[in-house]
Amino acid sequence: MKTSFNFKNFFLLLIFLFIFLPYVYLFFYLFFPNFKFVGLNSLAEYIQLIFSIRLFKILFRSLGIGIATAFTSTLVGLTLALILECTDLPASNLWKKLLFLPFLLPSYLFVFTWLGFLGKRGTFTTLTFPNIPINVYNPFFLIFFLTLCFFPFPMFLISLGLRNLNQNLIDAAKIYNSKKILRLVLSLIFPHVLVAFFITFSFVVSEYMVPSFLRINTYQNEIFIQLATFYDVRKATFYSLPLLFIFSLTFLLMYKYFNQNLYFSISSNFRRSLKIWRLTGFKKFLTYVFLIILLLLSIGIPAFVLIIESEGKFLSALTLARWEFLNSIALSFLSAFLVTCSAILILYFFSDRKILNLFIIFPLMIPSPLLAISLIVLTSSFFQQTFLPLLLAYLSRFLPFSLLISLPFFIQIQKNLFEAARLSTSSSFKILRKILFPLSKKSFLNSFILVFILCFSEILITQLLIPPGFQTLALRIETLLHYGNYSFVASLNLISLIFILILYSILFKSESL
Amino acid sequence: MSYIILNNIWKKFDKNWVLKNLNLKIKKEEIFGIFGPSGCGKTTLLRIITGLEKPDKGKVVLRDKIVCNRKTFVPPEDRNVSLIFQDLALWPHLTVEEHLKFVTTNEEKIERILKELGLLKLKDLRPYQLSQGQKQKVAIARALVKETDILLLDEPFSSLDLKSKAQIKNLLKGLQKKKGLTLIYVTHDISDLMDLCERVGWMENGRIRKIERTKNFVKKFKDFIRCKS
Numbered sequence: 001m002k003t004s005f006n007f008k009n010f011f012l013l014l015i016f017l018f019i020f021l022p023y024v025y026l027f028f029y030l031f032f033p034n035f036k037f038v039g040l041n042s043l044a045e046y047i048q049l050i051f052s053i054r055l056f057k058i059l060f061r062s063l064g065i066g067i068a069t070a071f072t073s074t075l076v077g078l079t080l081a082l083i084l085e086c087t088d089l090p091a092s093n094l095w096k097k098l099l100f101l102p103f104l105l106p107s108y109l110f111v112f113t114w115l116g117f118l119g120k121r122g123t124f125t126t127l128t129f130p131n132i133p134i135n136v137y138n139p140f141f142l143i144f145f146l147t148l149c150f151f152p153f154p155m156f157l158i159s160l161g162l163r164n165l166n167q168n169l170i171d172a173a174k175i176y177n178s179k180k181i182l183r184l185v186l187s188l189i190f191p192h193v194l195v196a197f198f199i200t201f202s203f204v205v206s207e208y209m210v211p212s213f214l215r216i217n218t219y220q221n222e223i224f225i226q227l228a229t230f231y232d233v234r235k236a237t238f239y240s241l242p243l244l245f246i247f248s249l250t251f252l253l254m255y256k257y258f259n260q261n262l263y264f265s266i267s268s269n270f271r272r273s274l275k276i277w278r279l280t281g282f283k284k285f286l287t288y289v290f291l292i293i294l295l296l297l298s299i300g301i302p303a304f305v306l307i308i309e310s311e312g313k314f315l316s317a318l319t320l321a322r323w324e325f326l327n328s329i330a331l332s333f334l335s336a337f338l339v340t341c342s343a344i345l346i347l348y349f350f351s352d353r354k355i356l357n358l359f360i361i362f363p364l365m366i367p368s369p370l371l372a373i374s375l376i377v378l379t380s381s382f383f384q385q386t387f388l389p390l391l392l393a394y395l396s397r398f399l400p401f402s403l404l405i406s407l408p409f410f411i412q413i414q415k416n417l418f419e420a421a422r423l424s425t426s427s428s429f430k431i432l433r434k435i436l437f438p439l440s441k442k443s444f445l446n447s448f449i450l451v452f453i454l455c456f457s458e459i460l461i462t463q464l465l466i467p468p469g470f471q472t473l474a475l476r477i478e479t480l481l482h483y484g485n486y487s488f489v490a491s492l493n494l495i496s497l498i499f500i501l502i503l504y505s506i507l508f509k510s511e512s513l
Numbered sequence: 514m515s516y517i518i519l520n521n522i523w524k525k526f527d528k529n530w531v532l533k534n535l536n537l538k539i540k541k542e543e544i545f546g547i548f549g550p551s552g553c554g555k556t557t558l559l560r561i562i563t564g565l566e567k568p569d570k571g572k573v574v575l576r577d578k579i580v581c582n583r584k585t586f587v588p589p590e591d592r593n594v595s596l597i598f599q600d601l602a603l604w605p606h607l608t609v610e611e612h613l614k615f616v617t618t619n620e621e622k623i624e625r626i627l628k629e630l631g632l633l634k635l636k637d638l639r640p641y642q643l644s645q646g647q648k649q650k651v652a653i654a655r656a657l658v659k660e661t662d663i664l665l666l667d668e669p670f671s672s673l674d675l676k677s678k679a680q681i682k683n684l685l686k687g688l689q690k691k692k693g694l695t696l697i698y699v700t701h702d703i704s705d706l707m708d709l710c711e712r713v714g715w716m717e718n719g720r721i722r723k724i725e726r727t728k729n730f731v732k733k734f735k736d737f738i739r740c741k742s
Contacts, residue, residue, distance in 0.1 A: 168602035171565050171589075176616045176659060178590035184615070187606055 008349045015346065019363055019396045022374030023244065055222065059242060062205060062219035065139055069146040070201035076147065076294070077154025078193060083287055085162040086185065086276040095291055096159065102298035103152035104500055106457035106474060108209040109493050111145055112481065113302035115213065116309050123308060142214050148298045149210070150203050154196035160404070161192030162274060170276055181276060191258065198250055199364045205243065206368035208460055219243070223369045227464055233376055240373045251365050258357060306497065309490035317491035324476040331472060332455035335394040340447040342395060343402035344440050347410045348418070360400040371396055372464040390465040397461060398454050402447040409443035449503050456500065516541040516695050517562065517663065522571035524557055531557045532568070533719040544689060544696040546710030546727065548703070554719045555699040556599070559665045562697070563596050564589035575663065595656035596665045601648055603640040609651050610636040613658045622658060630654050630684070646677035657688065666698045670705060682708050707731055
C-alpha cells in the first residue's frame with residue numbers, strides 16, 4: 001500500500017523539537033542528573049549549590065522588579081489601548097503605530113540615552129541643577145526605563161482583545177446598563193490583560209542590559225555572569241532552574257485558566273474601531289498631553305540625546321562597524337525568513353485557537369536566559385560552534401510576533417480556497433507554492449520586517465549563542481560602551497534607529513499592527 | 514393611539530441609503546412583524562428605535578415622547594427599550610445570573626424572572642455551556658428584567674430547531690399577554706409571522722411597502738411568490 005508523506009505531522013514534530021524540546025530536556029536534567037555532563041550526583045548537592053541567601057535575595061528582588069514593571073507597563077498599555085481602540089480620537093491608528101515603535105528599539109539605547117540625559121553630565125542636569133545630579137542608579141528608575149521599553153507590547157496585545165469584541169456585546173450593554181460599560185469591557189479583555197502582564201514580566205526577567213547599566217544586580221545577570229564570564233554552564237543551568245519552575249507553573253495555571261474561559265482568543269480581525277466613548281473638551285486635551293508625553297519620553301528624548309552625543313561621527317562609526325552592520329543584516333535576514341516561513345506554515349496547518357494560543361503564549365513567557373541555556377545544553381555535543389542554536393533561539397523567541405502580525409490576514413483568507421486546492425492536487429508542496437505563499441504575500445512581508453527589526457536589536461540571546469569570531473552591531477555597540485567610546489556608541493545607535501525607522505515605515509501601511 | 518412612531522426616517526452608511534423615507538406606526542401591546550429580504554434595512558430600523566443608530570433625517574416617537582428628531586436625541590439607556598440581537602449578544606464571561614445582575618440589582622426580580630423562564634437551575638452557567646434554546650431564554654430574561662414594555666426582536670430564532678422555536682414562541686406570546694408588551698419582530702421567515710404577529714409590514718429597499726393583517730399578508734405573499742416564480 002502506498003503511504004503518503006504527511007507534511008503536517010512532520011512539521012508539527014519539527015516545531016515541537018525546535019520550540020518545546022529544549023525546556024523538556026532541561027526538566028529532564030532535574031530528575032536524571034547523571035544523564036549528561038552537567039548532572040549532579042544528588043539532590044543534596046543541588047540544594048547546596050542553589051541555596052544561598054544572597055542568591056535568593058537577588059531572585060526575589062528580580063521578581064519584585066519584574067512584577068512592578070509588568071504592572072506599570074500593563075497599566076500604561078491598557079490605558080493606551082482603551083484610548084486608541086474605544087474612543088473617537090482622530091488618527092488613532094497613526095498614534096498607535098508611533099507608540100509601538102519603542103518596543104522595536106534595543107533596550108540599551110534607552111538606558112544609554114537616559115543616562116546621557118539625567119546622568120551627572122547629562123543635558124537635563126547641566127541645564128537645571130548641575131550641582132545636584134539625579135541619582136538614577138536605583139530600582140525605581142530601572143522600573144521607569146523598563147516601562148518605557150515594554151509598555152507598547154501590552155498596548156498591542158490588549159488592542160487585539162478590544163478589536164475582537166463583538167460590537168453587539170457593547171450595544172447590549174448600552175441598552176441594558178450604560179454605566180457599567182467600562183467594567184464590562186475590562187472584564188471582557190481581562191484574559192488579554194493577564195497575558196500581557198505575564199509576558200511583560202517574562203520580558204523584564206529576560207532583560208540584562210538595563211539593570212547592569214544601572215548597577216542593579218538581578219537574577220538574570222547572575223546567570224549571565226556564570227555563562228559569559230566564568231563559562232560555567234553547569235552552574236548557570238542550575239541557577240536557571242528556579243526560573244524554569246516559576247514560569248512553567250505560571251504557564252500551566254494560565255493554560256488551565258484559558259481552558260475554563262473558552263471565549264479567549266488572541267487572534268484578531270483587522271482594525272475596527274468600537275467608538276464606545278467620545279472625547280470632548282478637557283478630556284481630549286488630557287489625552288493628547290498623555291500621548292505626547294509618552295512619545296517624548298520614549299522616542300523624543302532618546303533621539304535628542306543621540307544627536308547631541310554623536311558629535312557628527314556617523315561616517316567614521318559606520319566605517320568602524322561596517323562588517324558588524326552587514327553581519328546583523330545577514331543574520332536578521334536569515335532569521336526573519338525562517339521565522340516567517342514557520343509562522344505561515346503554522347497558520348496554514350493549525351487553525352485551532354487553542355494550539356495557536358499555545359504557540360504564541362508559551363515561547364513569549366520563557367525568559368531569554370532560560371531559552372539560551374536550554375539550547376546550550378541541548379546542542380552542547382553537536383552544534384555548539386554553529387549558528388543552529390542561535391537560529392533556533394530566534395525562532396522560539398520571535399515566532400509569536402510573526403504569528404500575531406500574520407493572523408489577521410489568515411482570518412480573512414477563506415478556508416475553502418485551500419480545501420479546493422486539496423481536492424485538486426495531492427501535493428502539499430504544490431499547495432504551499434501555488435496557493436498559500438502567493439495568498440500570504442502581504443502577511444509575509446509584514447512579518448518579515450517585524451522579525452527582522454526584532455532580531456536586529458536582540459542582544460542577550462545573541463551574546464550567549466553566537467559562534468566565536470562573529471559579531472553583530474548590537475554586540476559591537478555594547479563593547480564600545482564598555483570602553484567608554486560614547487560618541488561612537490551614540491552614532492551607531494542613531495544609525496540603528498534610522499535604519500529601524502526606515503523599515504518600520506513599511507509596516508505603517510499594515511492594518512494588523 | 515400609536516405607541517411607536519417613525520416618521521420620514523432616512524439613514525445612510527457611507528454613500529448607500531439604507532432607509533429612505535420610512536414611515537411606521539405601531540399600537541400599544543401589539544405584536545408587529547417586519548418582513549423583508551436580507552439587506553433591506555430591518556436591523557437598522559430596530560437600531561434606530563433603540564437609539565444605537567442616529568438617523569440622518571426623521572423623527573422617532575416612543576410612548577408619545579419624541580426621542581429623536583433634528584434637535585433631540587435620547588441615548589439608548591434612557592429610552593427604556595429592550596432588544597434581542599440576532600446573535601443574542603450574550604456576554605461570554607458572565608453567568609446567566611450575572612447577565613441579569615448587570616441590568617438590575619433587584620435580587621427578587623431576578624429570581625422571579627429566572628423561575629418564570631425555567632432558568633433557575635442554569636443560573637451559574639456561562640453562555641458556552643448552554644444550548645441554543647437556553648441561550649435564547651437568557652436573552653429574553655435579560656430583556657424582561659429591564660421592566661420595559663417595548664421589546665424588539667431581531668431574527669432571534671434563526672438558529673433554533675423547530676421544537677425549540679415553537680417553545681420560545683409560546684413563551685414569548687404568554688409573556689406578551691401577561692406583561693402587556695409591545696413587540697416588534699423582524700424576520701424573513703413567514704411561518705414565524707403567522708405564529709406570532711397581528712400585523713406585518715413588508716419592507717423593501719429601505720421602505721415599508723405595505724402594512725397588512727397577518728392573514729391577508731400571508732395570502733398576498735403567497736400570490737407574490739407565485740407571480741415571481
